[in-house]
Amino acid sequence: MNSRRTFIKQAGLLSAASMMPFGRLLASNTKNKKMDTRTKWSDGSRLVVSISMQFEAGGQPDNAESPFPKNLEKGFIDLPASTWYQYGYKEGIPRMLDNWDELGIKVTSHMVGSAVLKNPELAKEIVARGHEAAAHGMNWSSQYNLPYTEEKKFIKDGVDAIKMTTGFNPVGYNANWLRRGENTLSILQELGFKYHIDDLSRDEPFIIKVNQQDFAVVPYTLRNNDILLIEGKNFSADQFFNQVKLEFEQLYAESEFKRRQLSISFHDRIGGTPQMVRAAKDLIRYIQQHEGVAFKRKDEIAELTLGDRTSIRE
Template sequence: MKDRRTFLKQAGLVGLAGMLPVNSLLADDLKENTFINTEKSDSKWADGSRLVVSVSMQFEAGGQPVNAESPFPQNMQKGFVDLPGETWYQYGYKEGIPRMLDNWDKLGIKVTSHMVGSAVLKNPELAKEIVARGHEAAAHGMNWATEYSMPYETEKKFIKDGVDAIKKITGFQAVGYNANWLRRGPNTLDILQELGFKYHIDDLSRDEPFLIKVKGKDFAVVPYTIRCNDIVLIEGKNFSADQFVSQVKLEFDQLYKESETKRRQMSISFHDRIGGTPQMVAATNEIITYIQQHKGVSFKRKDEIAQMAYEDKSVIRE
């Protein structure tokens, strides 16, 4: 694959949003290496995958509130701005996502990017590029507000504003949702169903997708992870990149064994200002390359996984 600089030069991203149809993909990119070492097995996945891997790339930097949580001590005096903390977030869109995008191309996989609406509006060209390179744009709220305490109509506007920002900039109609720190409220799923969403990820209860009933209709759950998640481990300052590699490999090995007899999905999550650092991109490359050496493993965007769940009559229903 070409690197990011070549891609930008050849693609001519200016004005791209208006040219992209809803949920458009680069057809060649979607086909390219999404299924690794294909081998038919006794898989529970309809497409013959033995194990499906779902990678998330959070696009949040630029949408955070003043003095948002960071690796720096949370001891700022009232009335002052945490300036080094601001630069930590800036790294996410200046270096992190561009580096990850090149790595995904190198590895030949497509990911789901959960996008905060205000971050998209602040860095529109980067948001356009994510979609133009074949990745899914999923909604992640308009900003970092506490969603679970919002009244119904307030939350509905909050979610819709984020979706509208993504659509306006990228042309992509988001069908997946992730609440801030997964903390959805009692009305969230009803709102998502009402707004036309197809799935959410704010659930840690299974290692495979499943369907639930929301407002009398099917709604897909594509489980997320806090185990294989850089913000829980690396940003917590008590975990190193090599430990992350080891942990994710252990997770994969166990799920791969289980996938001989049951449907298994593995989730891995990266954040712009953490997963996009040089050490973590190197770690990610090692992890994905290791996984790709195993037969029957496919990498899928979360919208693809959700669609498979809807179409599979054997999927778990709750």
């Protein structure tokens, strides 16, 4: 019925336009909008959903940011806060992995190198279950302020930790809190990366030139991010659910005429809690009811983008 009503509506608009001056031009413009191939994913998807699962716990420094108040005296280790991080690899990621399997989707896991070395079996399991291992630096620390050679080593050490542990060669990168430096993209391109995610400027992937070569940008999210909403703004699980649901519904409507990507981000110690995993399950099942939606790893999105001549270029 929807397609028939759409056809009748379009036919009526075209008929009315043909009676007006420049009617043919109006009809042509309407047709071109509907036929614009740039609005379609090359594999035929209507909307692509990209899920991130951050593997950071175990790679944080002593007294890293946590839900606990910053009232600890200098010279002491925040022992309770360290258990909050431990939850990420003891409970969070294992629970999320079971959830992804039940839902039949694959995600991208941004892995801190030192976290991988501390929990190698868990890193192996993530890859063995079919998920992408992407790089997230050697430690959970800043890199934008490092000299070129030090930053390159910081990135490469993280890559080597992932490759040595899992056998997976990372092609995607995420800097700590998205704060890359002026040299980061050049370093990534030199090291063989294909994409990065430290960009919030679009709701679809695009291509940039780095060292005179194509490099993909697969946009990340703060709007649909558990560390910002659940931890940072103290959203409840149902608020998070509704926030992402509204985002999906708007992007799905736009995806009739534009290439759209929905990004969602979960962190091991936050998104892996029972309430958040349940919210994620309900949310994804709702999204899966919509025709043309595809869940893809970010390396898959980058490949589609780089191979599509209609991708946006900047």
